[in-house]
Amino acid sequence: MSEKGTSDVRELLDEAERDIKDIAKENGKKPWYKRLSLTTWIFIALVLGVMCGLLLQGNPGFADTYIKPIGTIFLNLIKMIVVPLVIVSMMAGVISLKDIKRIGAIGGKTIVFYLFTTGFAVCIGLLFANVMHVGGGYTLASTQLEYEAKEAPSFIDTLVNIFPSNFVQPMADATMLQIIVIALIFGFGIIAAGKKGAIVADFVNGMNAVCIKVMHGIIMFAPFGVFGLITPVIANNGPDVLLPLLWLIIVGYVAMIVHLVVVYSGLLRAIAKMGPLKFFKGIAPALLFAFSSASSVGTLPVNMECTKKMGASDEMVSFVLPLGATINMDGTAIYQGVCAMFIAQVFGIDLTIQQQIVIVLTTVLASIGTAGVPGSGMIMLAMVLQSVGLPVEGIALVAGVDRILDMMRTALNISGDSVCCLCMNYLEERKQQRKAGAGA
Numbered sequence: 001m002s003e004k005g006t007s008d009v010r011e012l013l014d015e016a017e018r019d020i021k022d023i024a025k026e027n028g029k030k031p032w033y034k035r036l037s038l039t040t041w042i043f044i045a046l047v048l049g050v051m052c053g054l055l056l057q058g059n060p061g062f063a064d065t066y067i068k069p070i071g072t073i074f075l076n077l078i079k080m081i082v083v084p085l086v087i088v089s090m091m092a093g094v095i096s097l098k099d100i101k102r103i104g105a106i107g108g109k110t111i112v113f114y115l116f117t118t119g120f121a122v123c124i125g126l127l128f129a130n131v132m133h134v135g136g137g138y139t140l141a142s143t144q145l146e147y148e149a150k151e152a153p154s155f156i157d158t159l160v161n162i163f164p165s166n167f168v169q170p171m172a173d174a175t176m177l178q179i180i181v182i183a184l185i186f187g188f189g190i191i192a193a194g195k196k197g198a199i200v201a202d203f204v205n206g207m208n209a210v211c212i213k214v215m216h217g218i219i220m221f222a223p224f225g226v227f228g229l230i231t232p233v234i235a236n237n238g239p240d241v242l243l244p245l246l247w248l249i250i251v252g253y254v255a256m257i258v259h260l261v262v263v264y265s266g267l268l269r270a271i272a273k274m275g276p277l278k279f280f281k282g283i284a285p286a287l288l289f290a291f292s293s294a295s296s297v298g299t300l301p302v303n304m305e306c307t308k309k310m311g312a313s314d315e316m317v318s319f320v321l322p323l324g325a326t327i328n329m330d331g332t333a334i335y336q337g338v339c340a341m342f343i344a345q346v347f348g349i350d351l352t353i354q355q356q357i358v359i360v361l362t363t364v365l366a367s368i369g370t371a372g373v374p375g376s377g378m379i380m381l382a383m384v385l386q387s388v389g390l391p392v393e394g395i396a397l398v399a400g401v402d403r404i405l406d407m408m409r410t411a412l413n414i415s416g417d418s419v420c421c422l423c424m425n426y427l428e429e430r431k432q433q434r435k436a437g438a439g440a
Ligand code: ASP
Pocket: 294, 295, 296, 297, 329, 331, 332, 370, 371, 372, 373, 374, 375, 376, 377, 378, 406, 409, 410, 413
C-alpha cells in the first residue's frame, strides 16, 4: 500500500479513537437529557409523534398546518445536502483510486468484487421486497404525501438520459444519475490533470469533510423531523399505517440475513476455500460492534483485527478494508432497494422493470457515496427515490425505524468488506505460490 494511503488510514483510525474518547469524556459531564443517545431521542420522537397523531385524528388540519412544517424543514435539509454530498464524496472516492493504480491488479479486482456484490445485494433486496410484498397491501389513505405519477421513459431514453448535456441543470433538478456521471467524469479529470489538478483534489477532499459535518448536523435534527413527519401521517391515516413498518423491518432483515449467510458463505467457499463457520466465528466481534455502533468507519479497527486473525495479510487488510468501509455497502444497498419498493407500494405506485433497473444502478453508485456513519444510508435513499421519481416524502415513513435497519445494514456492510479481503488474500497467496513454483 502507498505511504499516502497508509497515513490516510492511520488518520482515520486516530480520528475514530479520538471521537470515542471525547464522547466517553463528555458523557460524564453532560446533563441527563444530553446523555440520551440520538437513537433514543428519535425513538421518543416517534412515540410522541404517534401519540400526538392519535390525539389529532379528529383535527388533522391542525397537524398539517402547524406540525408538518417541522418535518418539511427536515426533508428540505436532506434534499439540500444530498446533491453536494454525492458530488464531492463520489469525486473524493475517484481521487482516492489513484493509489489503487499502484496496488495494481488487486485494486481492480477489489473494486469489481465490491460493485458485483453490491449489485447482487440490491437485486436480492428488490426480489424479497417484491415476493414478500413489503408494502403489506397497505396504501396511504390520504393525500398527505402527494405523488404525481410521471410517464416512464423508454429503456434507451433512460440510458441516454444518464449523460447530461448541461453541467448545472442536473444539480438544480437533483437528477441523481446525471450528477453521479458528472462526479465520475470530473473525478477522473482531476486524476488525469496530475499536479495541476492537485489543488482541486484538496478542495474536493475538504468539501467532503464539510459535507459530512453538515450531514451530521442534519441528522441531529432528526428527532424533530421524525416528530413533524409522523404526526400528520398518523392524524390523517390512523395508527394502521404503523403495521407495514414492522413488515418492512422483517423483509429488510430477511433479505440481509440471506445475503450474509448464502452469498457470503458461497463466495468464501468458492473463492477463499473457507468454511462459513470459521468466518462467522472470526467476524463475530466486528459484527457486534457494527450492529451496536451503526458505523462502518467506527468498526474499521475491530474489523481489521478480526480479518487479520482469520489469516489476511497486513497489507491486504490495510488496503481492502478502508476502501470497503468507504465504498462498499451491501447492507445499505439492500435497505435502499427494499425501502424504495416499500415507498412505491404504500403510495400505490407500480414500479416498472426499467425503473427497478434504474434503482439497481443508482443504488450501486449511491453505495459509493454513502459515508460509513450512522444514518447516511437514509440521506442517500433520497437520491435513489429521486432517480425514479418516487416521492422523497416517503422517507417520512421509514425515518422513525431507520436505526433498527441501520444496525443490521452496517453489520452486513462490514462483513462484505471482510469477505472481499479474505478472497483477495487467498487469490494473491495462490498467485505468489504459483510464481514461486514457476521460479523453482
Ligand atoms: N450506517 C451505515 C454504515 O456505516 C451506512 C448507512 O447508513 O447505510 O455502514
